[in-house]
Amino acid sequence: DAKTTQPPSMDCAEGRAANLPCNHSTISGNEYVYWYRQIHSQGPQYIIHGLKNNETNEMASLIITEDRKSSTLILPHATLRDTAVYYCIVRGSQGNLIFGKGTKLSVKP
């Protein structure tokens, strides 16, 4: 299963866009990139996923590079409630998710 690399922490000003990077250079052609977030003492919340094309939903946008070796999650207007640990995961061949350490995003007023 492909591994992912994320910065351990990031800060973002409230109301600004939060851009969270993720490297997944060993991703294979049929593996999806998933993003989840975990607010303290809660279960992970699904955000978005993609294979090749950029994706957008009501929560975020996902930009995947053409070579698929990296991606960026964009929260267009971060709020204090977006403070959480964000996990970028390449879904394994068995359908399971292997969580890394993620990026701790702190949104500041």
Added chain:
Amino acid sequence: GAVVSQHPSRVICKSGTSVKIECRSLDFQATTMFWYRQFPKQSLMLMATSNEGSKATYEQGVEKDKFLINHASLTLSTLTVTSAHPEDSSFYICSGAWGTDTQYFGPGTRLTVL
């Protein structure tokens, strides 16, 4: 997104007792359910994967006789921690998926073993 519930949300028990945690998919059918464990300030660690009607597949290092998993229906999976000890104290989280579709997670169960 789809909704997964867990019960109880927190439980405190004495060392040596067994604890059962329920995981239910409320608005979808989960052919596969997953159980994770999370220790303080650490990431989620996959414990086991269960397919409805089949025996669970455990990750390396997870004792199948200690962590009993039952996935008897498409909406319910249970994790029983048998003869719990203080080192089993952790945050247990389940997730469900239809086939290899998106996994949705429950809110977690905080287990404290005294």
